Amino acid sequence: MTALPLIQAAPAQYRRRSALPPRHLADLDLAGRRAAVAALGEQPYRAGQLSTHYFDRLVRDPAAMTDIPATLWRLHDGALVESVLMGYPDRVTVCVSSQAGCGMACPFCATGQAGLTRNLSTAEIIDQVVWFAGAAARDELPGCPPRLSRVVFMGMGEPLANYARVIEAVRRLTDPAPEGLGLSQRHITVSTVGLLPAMRRLTEERLSVTLAL
Numbered sequence: 001m002t003a004l005p006l007i008q009a010a011p012a013q014y015r016r017r018s019a020l021p022p023r024h025l026a027d028l029d030l031a032g033r034r035a036a037v038a039a040l041g042e043q044p045y046r047a048g049q050l051s052t053h054y055f056d057r058l059v060r061d062p063a064a065m066t067d068i069p070a071t072l073w074r075l076h077d078g079a080l081v082e083s084v085l086m087g088y089p090d091r092v093t094v095c096v097s098s099q100a101g102c103g104m105a106c107p108f109c110a111t112g113q114a115g116l117t118r119n120l121s122t123a124e125i126i127d128q129v130v131w132f133a134g135a136a137a138r139d140e141l142p143g144c145p146p147r148l149s150r151v152v153f154m155g156m157g158e159p160l161a162n163y164a165r166v167i168e169a170v171r172r173l174t175d176p177a178p179e180g181l182g183l184s185q186r187h188i189t190v191s192t193v194g195l196l197p198a199m200r201r202l203t204e205e206r207l208s209v210t211l212a213l
Contacts, residue, residue, distance in 0.1 A: 025054055057142065071131070075100065075124060079117050081156050083128040085141065091149035092136050096128045098166050099157025104193050111156045119162040125169040128155075133181060148181070152189040154212070159190050160198035166190065167202075170209060185209050 028036060033047035053065040070084045079100035086093040102109065103116035133148040135141055151173060153159040159166045170188055172180045185208040192199060194213060202211060 025050060071128075073124075073128065075120075077118075081120065081124075081128075083132070083155055085132055085135075087141050087144035089143060090145065092132070092141060092144045092147070093150040093152060094129055094132045094148065095152050095154050096125060097155030097157055098125055098153055098159040098162045098169075102157045103161065104158050106193060116157075119165060120157070122165045122168045122172065125165065126172055129173060129181065148183065150187040150189070151183060152191070152212075154189070154191045158193055158195065160192045160195045160202070163198050163201065167205060167207075170207060 023036075025033065025036075030047060030051065033050060034044040037046045037050070038044055050062075050065065053059040059065050070082050073081050073083070075081065081097040081100050083097055084095040086095065097120065099119050100117035101114050102112045104112045105115075106112040129148065129151055132141075136144060136146050136148055139146055153166060170185070170190070173183050173188065174180060174185045176182050188207075189210040189212050190202070191212040199211065202209075
């Protein structure tokens, strides 16, 4: 979603003569907000989203108004990967990356078009999850429970192309604490574009994870 301005500047010819500030989100009732976002080419329901973030969550910066915050990680060699939080009232799901870039070159995916930089290590995968798990435990995720619920390998990269490290990460995430995070295997989803040899290999691992195509 393109960030919508909370303040609409007055036309240039009126700026010097007007003592009033530019129109703000808080100047408008709900109907006025709907009309304003429609004039910007957005769907009217965006007005409700703006209201929720501004009045309920007290977020003033439109760029920060999101329910799916993403975190960009800079690795030791300068490679960049992204993970995304999907928070709900009853669960917290983290979408993690398994590679920096991707070598699958899927035409619909910007990451794939950029090419593969390298595989992530087991620790680099797990650390994405631990960071969000810690944020949840510290009650830093408003409206979400304090414990991580699910992990989905649907971020940057093809998980089954980094097979050994992804499987090792899954085992570490599901090992009982304090040897691991103690997540349920059934709450782990591994996605793939369809690497058949690796898919067959995964079926032999005796893991109860979900495979998503």
